[in-house]
Amino acid sequence: MTANVMVIVERQFDFPRPEVFRAWTEPAEMAAWRGSPGWHVEQESVTSELQLGGRHHHVKVRDNDPSTRVTTDAVFTEWFEPDVFVARQRITGDPGIDPDQPLELRVEFTRMGREGTLVRIIQGPYDAEVAGYHSRGWELELERLQDFMTRTSA
Structure with missing residues (x-):
């Protein structure tokens, strides 16, 4: 099967771009919310050089089975804070992703209103068979981001 499907997910937040961008990129903040329900990011696994060409690494762990781990290694190929970052990723441990087929992650932060x-x-x-699963995963993670932003900015 040929991986040829791009997943696109959007969500609006009532928080300023610099705060949302920081939640995505600062290791301690990212580790606090990333992962679908039933998963968490191992805080001590997160390393991130926040610049063009910088490397990023994190490990997601299944809450009820810590032996199930998904590792992301990436390089930032675009970095325009607080507007956008793009990373070329190698993801291992996810049965729906070929670790030999790099993924591209682009996250855009557009100002809406004030x-x-x-x-x-x-x-x-992605392969068509798993694209919907990963799209839903991003939707769930963005719900967690909303909860994190609400808790930390109050």
Whole structure:
């Protein structure tokens, strides 16, 4: 099967772009919310050089089975804070992703009104059979981001 599907997910947040961008990129903040329900990011696994050409690494762990781990290694190929970042990713441990087929993750942060931010995620290519699963995963993670932003900015 040929991986040729790009996943696109959007969500608007009532928080300024710099705050939302920081939640995505600062290791401690990212580790606090990333992962679909039933998963978490191992905080000590997160390393990130926040610049063009910088490397990023994190490990997601299944809550009820810590032996199930998904590792992301990436390089930032675009970096325009607080507007957009793009990373070329190698993901291992996810049965729906070929670790030898790099993915591209593009996350855009668009100002909406005075203090709002539209986050747009574009990631792929995926095989058609797993694209919907990963799209739903991003939707669930963005719900967790909303909860994190609400808790930390109050």
